[in-house]
Amino acid sequence: MTRLHSWAGVLLGGVLLAIFWTGSLSLFDREIDRWMQPATRLPAPPAALSLDRLLHGQAASLIATAPAWTLSLPTARTPTLQLDYQDPVQGPVRRHLDPRTGALLPDEGSWAGTRFLFPFHFSLHLRWRDLGYWLVGAAGMGMLMLLASGVVAHRKLIAEFFTFRPRKRLQRSLLDLHNLTGVLVLPFHFLISLSGLAIFCLIYFPGVAQSLYPEDRAQLPAEALGAYARPASGVVAPLGSLDAMLRQAAQRWEQDGHPGAAYQLRVGHPGDRAAFVEIRRSFDREVSMNVDRLIFDGVTGALLQQHRTPPVVGVQRFLTGLHFVQFEHWTLRWLYFAGGLGGCLLIGSGLLFWAGARRARHARQGRSGARLVEALTVAACVGLVIATLAFFVANRLLPVDIAAPPRRATLEVQAFFGAWLLSLAHAAWRPARAWGEQLQLAAGLALLAVLLNGLTTGDHLLRSLSSGQTAIAGMDLMLLALAGLCLLAARRLQRAAQPTHKERALG
């Protein structure tokens, strides 16, 4: 069991760490969005708004030619009206509107949290044949197996349930930390891995849809999620009042005993006689992400179809909801963040312990493989942090290019992967000093990111704190905390590299 645990850990550790890290960051993806897209740093949105009045001018002309578009209403975390549509040239486009005036905010060309870090968490941005989804799925299964085998392999589970000895040898402290986070945060890690797998059950078991609906696989999304479509008529007709549809939706949900506001509208074939509007019910006050949807005729505003979350789908949506954390609950959100970082600590300390246990022996035997694994470990742990910070710093350094936003977004992503590769190269080149030097670099980059945010946007900590911009202040404070943690870790590793007299005497 020990052998299985350590080898599976070494093979999957890097991927798992990337998944846990980006997952933890995704808990604050909207806040990262505000930080990386300064134009969207708006005050809290108005309580009531009129879509019929707001969707005019530039915004209306943008979506005039789109075959479909989606409008997400402002929330406490996203103070903008978010417009998504398919552009014939650019592909999928997301723009933000000011919910007060309907003015189109400039596209700053950054995928930020919701479109880079979050998709990285579940797809690793490997789109080819869904390879990323499968890798993440395999890592998720591996995590469940590692948790179970870890508990079995643990020799003193009860005796060392609360034991952490930070002042002992580094290897001892690391193993204590690994056991501590592994055992104490086990319920969360188990639940989050399991629910993560449940989200993509249809990707991992494609045969299910086929065997349930042998004639027509499209019936599954229709029955489970209320997916609706009808062909365009080709006859031009103006879109009816969206406000009236929203009012009607709220009334209907109230009658059904599920009072709640809409969070999103999807419009199909706008400007056509066969236009339809799908209105989705918000899930900000419950764990489960309901799929309650109403479909209205886009021209007349008549109700075409009502979908309520079926019970079996409800189970899957509960697991999905407890993984996605789309509800408004700040205590839980921070606890999830702590749990996610606990996972990073668990995986990182495991990798570090594994490398440390073999370093001396492999050096004696003159094996070259150990150097590669060590370099991979450095890149997987500190390199990942550096890559993320390079992503933030690049965002603040690259000039906004209104003419070609996707190009700037691509450059940011290249900064992320470029920094990651450089970290790997550096670790392979200077294996002995890589940990310390890279941790110091990470601390410097985090400080630089805070500094650049203050310089380029004017929202330095004093101002963001005093003006109540909690997203920006929180992001800056977290970056400062990260810098401090990196310096502390660098010092602890340095101390371990130079054994004290006492440790020498003890051997």
Next chain:
Amino acid sequence: MADLWPALLAFLLAYLAFARLALAQAVHRQAVAPGASAGRGTRVFSATLLGSSLALLLVAEGGGFGALLWLLLLSAAAFCVAQTLSWRPHWLRWLLRTRTEHADANELR
């Protein structure tokens, strides 16, 4: 701020429960107050506290949020107990009845 209270209270209850459980182990008792004896009824005490923290959260936050909060707060509380034991063990001394005055003088930092 008002909605923080149930979670905070539940955390304190869980922390106390885990601290008592940890002090039932000789190693930790030794670090906190050498020579102190283990109190009686640790299991009942801890189980009651953990149970009431769950009940509190279920009532105050509802089934879904309450259960999730409890699960995460348990981990957080146990982790904090472990950290207290390794950095500031003497903070937990009041939970133990020290047998002699001597043990107090023999204080471990």
